[in-house]
Amino acid sequence: MTLLRAEHLTVRFGGLVAVKDVSFSVESGQIFCIIGPNGAGKTTLFNLFSRIYAPSAGRMLLDGVDFTTLPPHRIAQLGIARTFQNLELFDHATVLENLLVGRHRFRRHGFLAETGFDQVVWQAELESRRAVENIIDFLDLHRFRDTRVGALPYGVRKVIELGRALCSQPRLLLLDEPSSGLNAEESEDIGYWILDIKRHFGITVLMIEHDMRLMGQVSDRVLALNEGSVLAEGSVQEVQSHPQVIEAYLGVQA
Amino acid sequence: MHFDxxxxxxxxxRLIKRGNQAFWYGLLLLGLLLAPAVLPKYFVAQMTFILIYSVIGAGLVVLTGVTGLVSLGHAAFVAVGAYAQAILMARGVPLLVSLALSGALAAMxxxxxxxxALRLxxxxxxxxxxxxxxxxxxxVSHWESMTGGNSGLSVPTPTLWGVAVTGALFYYLCLVVLVLCLLxxxxxxxxxxxxxxxxIRDSEVSxxxxxxxxxxxxxxSFVLSAALAGLGGALYAHVMTYLSPEQFGLNLSIELLMMVVIGGVVWLQGAVLGAVFVIALPQAIAVIKDYLPPAIGQQTGLQPIVFGLVILFFVLVEPTGLYGRWIKVRTYLELFPLCPGSVFVRERHFLRTERLK
Amino acid sequence: MQIVISGLAVGCVYGLIALGFVLIYKATETVNFAQGELMMIGAYFAYTMAELWHWPFLLSVLLAILATALVGAAIERVLLRPIEGEPTIAVIMVTLAIGMIARGVASAMPGWGTDTHHLRVPYQGGLVDLFQARLSMEHIVIVCSTAGLCLALFYFFRAAKLGLAMRAVSQNQLAAYYIGIPVSGTNARVWALSGGIAAVAGILMAPITFVHINMGSVGVMAIPAAVIGGFGSIPGAVAGGLILGLCESLAGLYLPEGFKDAAPHVLVLLVLMIKPSGLFADQIRKKV
Structure with missing residues (x-):
């Protein structure tokens, strides 16, 4: 079953075409990896899916629902969560609070109920906390629960961002370079977690990755981009041996 | 040192996390309840001011400290609340109803x-x-039929069930309002x-x-803080008993901002501490003035200079404000003698613009 | 016609102060709420030298501009450098505090005080007949010097390295630092520049409004000008100032009394509602 479908997506910034007529679809339960050299338009694609940018042309569908013009804050409710390439955490809040923000899309009560903090809010809060504790267990973040995020090392923060995205219980998880800035050991951990996310939670993962080892370890399917257009799509081996991909990466004729 | x-x-x-917190805040509340019985009238009047400023400050903490937005026009909401209160009371609207209406008007x-503006x-x-x-x-200064323009507008004495609410009674009213607002x-x-x-304050995109x-x-967040400012303004009207437009200029807005910055902008406690400070400072200046040589003491510019220096001091030296300082002192005492100096080192920030171009 | 010219002249002064706002905003992404006070200081410097010390007028003007530029750089170095990168509120509070202190100190200075002073200029009271309208020399001088200054600035930014460095610093301080741009030095120079411009505005304004400690409140009117022009656009600032000056003098003519002061602020709210990024803005959006 197709979860995410991108149809002829194009993005123009002034005269620059960042993404040019990109189409692909991600099957439910897949780990789908996007690769490509810098400036290939990978992050731009992610920004399209989280509706930070609007496409100049094309459509995006999640499970058959067109979300091309949905306001950005409704994307989470649709079931898409994401992480950021350069970490966008809430630095002045604790790890627990950061993860709880991930639960924001489950907020059902109004502002008035909150000012009174009635039983409904209490129950919702306890419910959120339980869900968050599950993620804390899963990612082994117990030690940092009450620590301010700004004070933590980069590797841990990377995991916290993954956790925050998981807390919103998405159907589709967008990971923007999950291993960038991590050491070999940490990125191996991330690899296992990504596989676990697919296995335990049944979440479909769409990720951008530069680390070929990590990509090979987890991906079911790979899409290679260059200068905004699709170069190749297929299994890891197919894409890795594709002559145009090798050319784009190494700059030589294969 | 304690362990949780x-x-x-x-x-x-829950709100109260530890038993001793309940004890200290209870003691504070008790002290505030007993204050009018013990302290002279003048002090009670000043404390009423502090309570009212704290109501407004609580709103500013939500807006500035928590959401990270800055309003340089909060005096306008205070003005709207104050004038609404005066006009409604003059039309015979009961005190509590008009308080609520004034706050609601400011919120609207x-x-x-x-x-x-908030899309930006x-x-x-x-x-x-x-x-x-x-x-x-x-x-306000030109809508004379409603506000009395520059000649001012007098505020009726507030009554509740036939009793004039002034002095200590008004103090209690403000205290109740403040406690409710803080909760x-x-x-x-x-x-x-x-x-x-x-x-939102830390990262809008994510x-x-x-x-x-x-x-x-x-x-x-903006509406909530406007409502609190309006409510504070409504109470303020009764303390001033006479309203004129120049009370609600840019200077009041700055004074209010200064209050939360001095108190410690991210904590509600900071709003209250800041209110104490802002009310006490002019009094202190007035007292000290007499002891200074006339060349300095008689300067009209003395008060703005002192206020300016105080702001500079807090922003540059103690950006977490009075309450932030208190937390540091408390932590130091709790950990003594094991508190390493590096606990309170400030992080270095760099400007990274949000502009694309 | 007279109204238009006097509106334009006032607009030029707004534009100059707005220019100061924009320069500082471009380099540091902060608004200097003490810009009006810098202008007041500039006018006082000129007044002190020309009137109290009886120095030649042109020399006094030049020295006043230099001195105010120094004050601007000093403010940056002493007060703003420690809070680089802190939240908006910190900088707003510091600049507001600087304004308060400047006013307080000015009122305490011997020879300045709270009185209104007169800065005599050589072109005082001159009248010129042009296109069947009688124009005062003061207004013409304002318009001409603003135009000259803008041209000079324009070439300065195109030709000088500082212009480029400023733009780099304004976008990413850390990156600019890494590639060897002296970040702090650049900011200090920007502050000096906008201090100098403020002094020019103050001296131009002096014959019309006289010199007094509250003349800085014109700065309050210039913020709308900067917004209308779209904060961050240098030609926009001047254009915004002109629009505002015209708007104000026309409002004074056609609308009931009192609306004159409110007009610029109503205009700002309208601009923010309709075209939020200003009339001459550049794109504002965060990159992730």
């Missing part, structure tokens, strides 16, 4: 101003509110909305991608 043993999730959510105005980044809100403050000040704000801050507001409706929540 948490047995369930409720401990993290906040909605009208905030909605367009923080600085634009500061400027939009700045302009709005001017417009309100000019409107309300505390509830908002510990709820998902409060977390979302803090999220808050948005977690499902936070930026425009809605920023507007909510």
């Amino acid at each position: 043993f948490k047995k369930n999730y409720r401990i993290d959510i 105005l906040g909605l009208v101003v905030g909605l367009p 980044r923080g600085l634009y809100l500061a400027i939009a509110t700045f302009s709005f403050g001017f417009i309100v000040e000019i409107l 309300l704000v505390l509830n908002v801050l510990r709820s998902p909305t409060g977390r979302a507001l803090r999220a 808050a948005q991608s977690m499902g936070v409706n930026l425009a809605l929540l920023k507007t909510y």
Whole structure:
């Protein structure tokens, strides 16, 4: 079953075409990896899916629902969560609070109920906390629960961002370079977690990755981009041996 | 040094986290209740001012400290609340009803101003509110049929069930209002909305991608703080007993901001401490003036200079404000003698613009 | 016609102060709420040298501009450098505090005080007949010097390295630092520049409004000008100032009394509602 479908997506910034007529679809339960050299338009694609940018042309569908013009804050409710390439955490809040923000899309009560903090809010809060504790267990973040995020090392923060995205219980998880800035050991951990996310939670993962080892370890399917257009799509081996991909990466004729 | 043993999730959510907190805040409340019986009238009047400023300050903490937005026109909301209160009372509206209405009116105005400005980044809100403050000040001074213009407007004595609420009674009224407001704000801050507001302050993009409706929540924060300012203004009207437009100029807006900055902008306790400071400072200057040589003491510029220096001191030296300093002292004492010097080292920040171009 | 010219002249002064706002905003992403006070200081410097010390007028003007530029740089170095990168509120509070202190100190200075002073200029009271309208020399001087200054600035930014460095610093301080741009030095120079411009505005304004400690409140009117022009656009600032000056003098003519002061602020709210990024803005959006 197709979860995410991108149809002829194009993005123009002034005269620059960042993404040019990109189409692909991600099957439910897949780990789908996007690769490509810098400036290939990978992050731009992610920004399209989280509706930070609007496409100049094309459509995006999640499970058959067109979300091309949905306001950005409704994307989470649709079931898409994401992480950021350069970490966008809430630095002045604790790890627990950061993860709880991930639960924001489950907020059902109004502002008035909150000012009174009635039983409904209490129950919702306890419910959120339980869900968050599950993620804390899963990612082994117990030690940092009450620590301010700004004070933590980069590797841990990377995991916290993954956790925050998981807390919103998405159907589709967008990971923007999950291993960038991590050491070999940490990125191996991330690899296992990504596989676990697919296995335990049944979440479909769409990720951008530069680390070929990590990509090979987890991906079911790979899409290679260059200068905004699709170069190749297929299994890891197919894409890795594709002559145009090798050319784009190494700059030589294969 | 103490350890927290948490047995369930409720401990993290409830307002009072430890037994000794309940004790100290209870003691403070008791002291405040007994104050009018013990202290001279003048002090009670000053404390009433502090309570009112704290109500307004609580709103500013939500807006500035928690959401990270700056309003340079909060005096306008105070003015709207104050004038609404005076006009409604003169028309015979009961005290409590008119208090609520004044707050609601300010909130509505906040909605009208905030909605367009809040789609933008923080600085634009500061400027939009700045302009709005001017417009309100000019409107108030020119709408003479309603506000009495520059000649002023007198405020009727408040009565509740036939009893004139003045002096100590009015002090109690303000205290009740303040406590209710603080509880309300505390509830908002510990709820998902409060977390979302803090999220907006730290990173708008990721808050948005977690499902936070930026425009809605920023507007909510702005409206809430406008409502509190209006409510504070309504109470303020009764203390002043006579309203004129120049009381609500840019200077009041700055004074209010200064209050939360001095107190410690991210804590509600900071708003109260800041209010104490801002009310006490002019008094202190007036007292000290007599002991200074006339060349310095008689300068009209003395008060703005002192205020300016105090702001500079807090922003440059103690950006976490009075309450932040208190937390540091408390932590130091709790850890003594094991507190390493590096605990309170400030992080270095670098400007990274949000502009694309 | 007279109204238009006097509106334009006032607009030029707004534009100059707005220019100061924009320069500082471009380099540091903060608004200097003490810009009006810098202008007041500039006018006082000129007044002190020309009137109290009886120095030649042109020399006094030049020295006043230099001195105010120094004050601007000093403010940056001493007060703003420690809070680089702190939240908006910190900078807003510091600049507001600087304004308060400047006013307080000016009122305490011997020879300045709280009185209104007169800065005599050589072109005082001159009248010129042009296109069947009688124009005062003061207004013409304002318009001409603003135009000259803008041209000079324009070439300065195109030709000088500082212009480029400023733009780099304004976008990413850390990156600019890494590639060897002296970040702090650049900011200090920007502050000096906008201090100098403020002094020019103050001296131009002096014959019309006289010199007094509250003349800085014109700065309050210039913020709308900067917003209308779209904060961050240098030609926009001047254009915004002109629009505002015209708007104000026309409002004074056609609308009931009192609306004159409110007009610029109503205009700002309208601009923010309709075209939020200003009339001459550049794109504002965060990159992730």
